[in-house]
Amino acid sequence: MMTLVQLNAASQTQFLTALGSIFEHSPWVAERVIALRPFGAALHLHRAMCDAVMSADEALQLALIRAHPQLAGKAAIRGDLTTASASEQSGAGLAACSVQQYQDLHALNGDYEARFGFPFVLAVKGHTPDSVIAVMRARLANSPDVERRMALHEICRIARFRLADLVEEPAGGAVMAMAQDLAQFSESPTGLTCSYLTAAHQHTAARIRDYMLAAGLTTRIDAVGNVIGVLPGATPGARRLLTGSHYDTVSNAGLYDGRLGILLPIIVAGSLRRAGVKLPYDLTIIAFAEEEGVRFKSTFLGSRALAGRFDPGLLELKDGDGVTMREVLSAAFPDNAGSEMTAIGALALDPAAVAAFVEIHIEQGPVLLDAGLSVGVVTSIAGSLRSLLDIEGLSGHAGTVPMGLRRDAAAAAAEIVLAVERRCSAVPGLVGTVGKLDVPGGAINVIPGRCELSIDIRSGSDALRDAADADLDREITAIGARRGVKISRRRVLEVPSVPCSPKLQDAFSESVRRVTGQTALRLPSGAGHDAMMMANLTQVGMLFVRCGNGGISHHPSEIMSAADATTAAAVFEDFLLHFKAAV
Numbered sequence: 001m002m003t004l005v006q007l008n009a010a011s012q013t014q015f016l017t018a019l020g021s022i023f024e025h026s027p028w029v030a031e032r033v034i035a036l037r038p039f040g041a042a043l044h045l046h047r048a049m050c051d052a053v054m055s056a057d058e059a060l061q062l063a064l065i066r067a068h069p070q071l072a073g074k075a076a077i078r079g080d081l082t083t084a085s086a087s088e089q090s091g092a093g094l095a096a097c098s099v100q101q102y103q104d105l106h107a108l109n110g111d112y113e114a115r116f117g118f119p120f121v122l123a124v125k126g127h128t129p130d131s132v133i134a135v136m137r138a139r140l141a142n143s144p145d146v147e148r149r150m151a152l153h154e155i156c157r158i159a160r161f162r163l164a165d166l167v168e169e170p171a172g173g174a175v176m177a178m179a180q181d182l183a184q185f186s187e188s189p190t191g192l193t194c195s196y197l198t199a200a201h202q203h204t205a206a207r208i209r210d211y212m213l214a215a216g217l218t219t220r221i222d223a224v225g226n227v228i229g230v231l232p233g234a235t236p237g238a239r240r241l242l243t244g245s246h247y248d249t250v251s252n253a254g255l256y257d258g259r260l261g262i263l264l265p266i267i268v269a270g271s272l273r274r275a276g277v278k279l280p281y282d283l284t285i286i287a288f289a290e291e292e293g294v295r296f297k298s299t300f301l302g303s304r305a306l307a308g309r310f311d312p313g314l315l316e317l318k319d320g321d322g323v324t325m326r327e328v329l330s331a332a333f334p335d336n337a338g339s340e341m342t343a344i345g346a347l348a349l350d351p352a353a354v355a356a357f358v359e360i361h362i363e364q365g366p367v368l369l370d371a372g373l374s375v376g377v378v379t380s381i382a383g384s385l386r387s388l389l390d391i392e393g394l395s396g397h398a399g400t401v402p403m404g405l406r407r408d409a410a411a412a413a414a415e416i417v418l419a420v421e422r423r424c425s426a427v428p429g430l431v432g433t434v435g436k437l438d439v440p441g442g443a444i445n446v447i448p449g450r451c452e453l454s455i456d457i458r459s460g461s462d463a464l465r466d467a468a469d470a471d472l473d474r475e476i477t478a479i480g481a482r483r484g485v486k487i488s489r490r491r492v493l494e495v496p497s498v499p500c501s502p503k504l505q506d507a508f509s510e511s512v513r514r515v516t517g518q519t520a521l522r523l524p525s526g527a528g529h530d531a532m533m534m535a536n537l538t539q540v541g542m543l544f545v546r547c548g549n550g551g552i553s554h555h556p557s558e559i560m561s562a563a564d565a566t567t568a569a570a571v572f573e574d575f576l577l578h579f580k581a582a583v
């Protein structure tokens, strides 16, 4: 392998020699990008080479396609494939086809070459002979132009996989480049929006799967759209370690929420695999399909399925266009059409086979930023109590009713807002917010007769939260009585907090100390995460990574640094190397 730094500094000849095997017998691709150095990430080099391929003239593109051998064809039989091609084809089982499969491939190869005049090209990583045959059959129906672009697209995927085994780079830069790359798949013309099973969402899943394949993981996409990659360990049958986070986003999202916890483990797993390190357990990386609840107003769909908590009623939920989740699923996964719930039900993991779930996530707050630390260890994920209040006073003329005779609903609400702030500020680890405050039908010259507001109280400790809630309840009753307004309060959500496993907290803290030389900061998570749902299945732990820009998240100005991602990757790798499935 070569480092990205070396590749950027290499002489012209060294550069062309190093990249000679990336595009089959076509040194012109590397030649066309040599002047674009330095590349900030291997992914940028890959994109530059693919741009060169896509913008080349048709004759050159066809020559590149024709430089590829037939799959399981004569070249494979004669043994004169390039080394890269030979190992890729044998990886997909093409070197050991059954007689029937070989005959099918041979016949399809013939039809294909007769129709298009070039060999069938497919990145065979993750394929089996049967799936190769199915793809070949489907692609025979393409028009020649579409098929040429499809072949070039596959050539670029092959290049991605070959490059991953050739160029070494710091984890942070790779993670940042991948997060940027995924952001191109968005359902909004500007900004990043990726909600459940839209076209953008499915493109994102396919790209994440390619990252996993490039890292050398065995991959699959399951019946709810989770993308799963496994780094097999040295001990078959040992309990598995699960990690991951979500790849769906809120509307107009930041680039790292959720995705960091997918990309960073993929990078770490890939470097362990290339270094020949065998963990004593299988490491399973899960890119959860849905956590934010944007499309169907129901959260944690991906982790819910794996935790065995997917309620069949969810399938009848409708999106904003009136399309049910069942319809969306059957379009995305036609093999499961009509038996969606059976397929999803079968995803529930066996708790006995799982050692733990750990999640890496950006903090989405300013605590690590204020403390000047790259990473922190999460103690618990806050539960929340949410209620809606309706205050009924008496409306009246803003000019004629004397102040002492008023029953002003908005003034009562104002007192409640301040009471929530005062009570929740009094105790560390407790937060309270009035996020909705309305005077329905209010007018500038009318005393508010009604006011509606929301209260959201969160804490890593349910006892702290419940004590604040009880105090506020008394105070709200007193405010109502004093002001002569009627206040009704309705609880709309009650989620208990989820403590992180003390053993996993200690293990992460030890890793932070070994890698950074500093004592780990432990902090609660104020936001909900997939780990909350996975806690129904197994013990959970979380590592937070510093968020820049004042800790802003769920917003395009969410940022983090490559240096922090590199530190987090080192901490995570250390954690993996020390993790005993029996923890």
Ligand SMILES: [Zn+2]
Binding pocket: 246, 257, 258, 291, 361, 529
């Ligand atoms: Zn998230």
